[in-house]
Amino acid sequence: MRRIRLRHPVLQGNQIIADQNRQIFNQHSLLSLNVMSSPGAGKTTFLESTIQYLGNQMRIGVIEGDVATTLDAERIAACGAEVVQINTCSACHLDAGMISRVLGNFNLASIDFLIIENVGNLVCPAEFDLGESLCVTLLSTTEGADKAVKYPAVFQRSDAVILNKIDLLPYVNFDLKWFYDSMKELNPNAPIFQISALSGEGMAEWVHWLLTKRIEQRNESGRDSM
Amino acid sequence: MRRIRLRHPVLQGNQIIADQNRQIFNQHSLLSLNVMSSPGAGKTTFLESTIQYLGNQMRIGVIEGDVATTLDAERIAACGAEVVQINTCSACHLDAGMISRVLGNFNLASIDFLIIENVGNLVCPAEFDLGESLCVTLLSTTEGADKAVKYPAVFQRSDAVILNKIDLLPYVNFDLKWFYDSMKELNPNAPIFQISALSGEGMAEWVHWLLTKRIEQRNESGRDSM
Numbered sequence: 001m002r003r004i005r006l007r008h009p010v011l012q013g014n015q016i017i018a019d020q021n022r023q024i025f026n027q028h029s030l031l032s033l034n035v036m037s038s039p040g041a042g043k044t045t046f047l048e049s050t051i052q053y054l055g056n057q058m059r060i061g062v063i064e065g066d067v068a069t070t071l072d073a074e075r076i077a078a079c080g081a082e083v084v085q086i087n088t089c090s091a092c093h094l095d096a097g098m099i100s101r102v103l104g105n106f107n108l109a110s111i112d113f114l115i116i117e118n119v120g121n122l123v124c125p126a127e128f129d130l131g132e133s134l135c136v137t138l139l140s141t142t143e144g145a146d147k148a149v150k151y152p153a154v155f156q157r158s159d160a161v162i163l164n165k166i167d168l169l170p171y172v173n174f175d176l177k178w179f180y181d182s183m184k185e186l187n188p189n190a191p192i193f194q195i196s197a198l199s200g201e202g203m204a205e206w207v208h209w210l211l212t213k214r215i216e217q218r219n220e221s222g223r224d225s226m
Numbered sequence: 227m228r229r230i231r232l233r234h235p236v237l238q239g240n241q242i243i244a245d246q247n248r249q250i251f252n253q254h255s256l257l258s259l260n261v262m263s264s265p266g267a268g269k270t271t272f273l274e275s276t277i278q279y280l281g282n283q284m285r286i287g288v289i290e291g292d293v294a295t296t297l298d299a300e301r302i303a304a305c306g307a308e309v310v311q312i313n314t315c316s317a318c319h320l321d322a323g324m325i326s327r328v329l330g331n332f333n334l335a336s337i338d339f340l341i342i343e344n345v346g347n348l349v350c351p352a353e354f355d356l357g358e359s360l361c362v363t364l365l366s367t368t369e370g371a372d373k374a375v376k377y378p379a380v381f382q383r384s385d386a387v388i389l390n391k392i393d394l395l396p397y398v399n400f401d402l403k404w405f406y407d408s409m410k411e412l413n414p415n416a417p418i419f420q421i422s423a424l425s426g427e428g429m430a431e432w433v434h435w436l437l438t439k440r441i442e443q444r445n446e447s448g449r450d451s452m
Contacts, residue, residue, distance in 0.1 A: 027369055037349045038265045039377060040369025067349055068377050090379060094348035112422060120377070122265045123293055123318035123347055142368035142391065143266025150295050151265060151346070152314060165368065173424075198399075 014128055021131025024103065025114065029221055031214045032093070033112040034130050036154055038147075039120030039139035042164040044142040045070045046138060047117060051079045053207040058112040063102060065094040065119045072117065081115075083107060094125035094129055097157035122147065126154035133217060140165040142172050145179040148186055155183065158190050159213075162206065167196040240354055243322035247329070247357025255447055256442045258342065260356050262380055263364035264373075267348030268390040270298045271423040272364060273341060277305045279433040280348060289328060291320040291345045300345065307341075319350035338440070340415040348373065352380035359443060366391040367399050373403040374412060377402055383411050385439075386419065388432065393422040417429040 025032045037043050051060055060081040064073040065088060073085040084105045086098050099116065106114070116132060118125040135160040139147055142165055148155045156160060161183060169176075183192060191209060195202030251258045263269050277286055286307040290299040291314060299311040310331045312324050325342065332340070342358060344351040363384040365373055368391055374381045381387065387409060395402075409418060417435060421428030 038346070038369075039373055040264060040366070066303055066376060069372075071372055071376065089345070090353065092347070120264070121318070121347055121349055123316070123345065124350070127316065140266070140368065142366065142394070143264075146295075146297055147265055150292060150297065152294055168368070168394070168397055171394055191427065 009103045011127065014096045015206060017100050018129035018131040021096055021099055021103070022133075024108065025130075025131060025133065026221060028108040028111070029218055030108060030111055030114050031217050032116065032130075032132045033210075034116050034118060034125075034132035034135045036122070036125045036135065036158075037117045037120060038122050038143060041120070041140040041143065041206070042197050043117050043138055044075055045118070045212075046162060046164060046195070047076060047115060048079050049197045049200060049203050050115070050207060050210070051076070051081050053203055054113065054210070055080060057210075059110055061106045061108075061111040061114045063094075063099060063114070063116045065098070065117055067091070067119060076117075082111070088119055092119055092121050093128050094118050094130060095128045097204055099105065113210075120150040122154050126151075126157055134159040135161060136160050138162045138164050139179075139204060141169050141174040142160045144173070145175040145182070148179060148182040152186055155186050155190075160206075160209065161187075161192045163191050163194045164197055166194045166201060167199055231371060237353065240322045243326050244355035244357040247322055247325055248332065248359075249339065249357075250329060251307045251357060251359065254337070255444055256337055256340050257360070257436075257443055258335060258340040258356075258358045259436075260342050260344060260351075260358035260361045260362065262344045262348070262351045262361065262384075263346060263366075264348050264369060267346070267366040267369065268423050269343050269346070269364055270301055270373050271419070272388060272390060273302060273343060274305050275423045275426060275429050276341070276433060277302070277435070279429055280308060280339065280436070285336055285338040287332045287334075287340045289325060289340070289342045291322075291324070291343055293317070293345060302343075308337070314345055317353050318345055318347050320344050320356060321354045325356045329353050339386060339436075340406050348377040348380050352377075352383055360385040360439060364388045365405075367395050367400040368401070370431055371401040371408070374405060374408040378412055381409065381416075384413060384416050386432075386435065387413075387416050389418055389420045390423055392420045392427060 062083045076083045084102045193206040288309045302309045310328045419432040
């Protein structure tokens with residue numbers, strides 16, 4: 001079998017579109033998030049809770065990436081956010097082109113945050129820049145503390161790490177010290193938020209950080225009005 | 227950007243090597259398993275427990291697929307199984323060629339079961355036949371009952387489904403009825419084993435099924451000695 005490696009050209013092509021997306025987001029002073037995790041780490045519940053916390057003050061658009069079904073998009077729509085579903089069929093990650101193709105569905109001028117829920121996968125999404133302002137990775141306590149060292153790329157790329165299902169900590173063997181030590185090695189600058197998306201524990205600190213990032217972004221882009 | 231789709235040729239190339247692997251496994255009357263799940267569903271603990279149950283009667287070889295680290299291989303070696311580690315670097319699944327390249331590290335004639343722990347990922351591994359006799363997918367109760375319909379390919383391809391972390395059921399919102407109904411739609415022939423790999427609950431039923439499959443395979447290949 002001849003093996004043709006298309007990895008680099010594919011990633012280069014992705015980067016061009018990601019940079020275009022980033023430019024569009026900046027023009028609209030949008031803070032965009034690329035939210036990544038394993039399947040079942042609680043991304044959708046986390047988004048529901050984030051929207052609830054931000055909801056009254058902020059206008060939120062959500063892009064839902066899923067292999068199949070519109071289940072998550074329906075849950076997000078029920079929270080009152082504008083939502084667009086991308087079904088990737090068998091593709092295991094979102095890429096910048098997929099994001100670019102659905103941006104026309106939003107009135108970007110009327111949105112403060114664009115949140116992209118990536119396909120549940122700790123490997124492939126880490127390689128594809130979508131043009132986002134911030135990468136956020138969720139890990140749930142039920143997955144185990146070894147996941148940061150076993151799937152380093154996604155944790156290295158993150159601007160913040162959310163440790164979800166903290167309410168289940170008493171029932172699982174999650175070595176908090178190991179996880180924090182690993183993150184110190186992999187990505188010492190990323191803050192770690194311990195939360196329970198279900199109960200709301202820790203959500204206020206996360207949302208405070210997110211709002212601070214938005215102010216920073218707007219100050220940088222020369223617009224200081226909120 | 228021109229986009230060149232290499233999906234089909236890659237999968238065709240994989241199939242040729244998978245068929246060669248299968249022939250080698252059959253020649254050695256090996257029962258081979260391809261074990262798939264999300265990161266953190268408990269594959270390695272499940273293998274530790276399976277090896278413990280089979281250990282005295284059966285000789286077991288294990289191929290550990292991981293993006294990075296040898297953590298899982300070390301745990302499996304400590305159980306007394308022969309183990310070979312494949313680090314895929316950033317690749318998100320094992321393919322038949324990777325398996326083929328490491329088979330020389332085993333004395334296949336002296337092994338009863340070859341267990342392959344795939345990379346933690348519910349999407350990509352489902353597409354790559356490794357030549358295995360049986361596909362086994364783990365889902366943990368903490369991931370949620372929607373995962374079967376959201377990631378259908380891996381559940382459709384499975385010969386058995388393991389519902390792990392059944393001990394955590396009282397603490398999570400896992401809709402058992404929805405999960406069983408979904409599996410009835412997707413793959414009515416695959417048995418579902420409710421287990422706790424940590425406590426050993428349900429492991430005896432799973433291992434009994436596995437031993438039955440081995441007897442069936444040996445009867446089919448004309449060797450009825452165990």
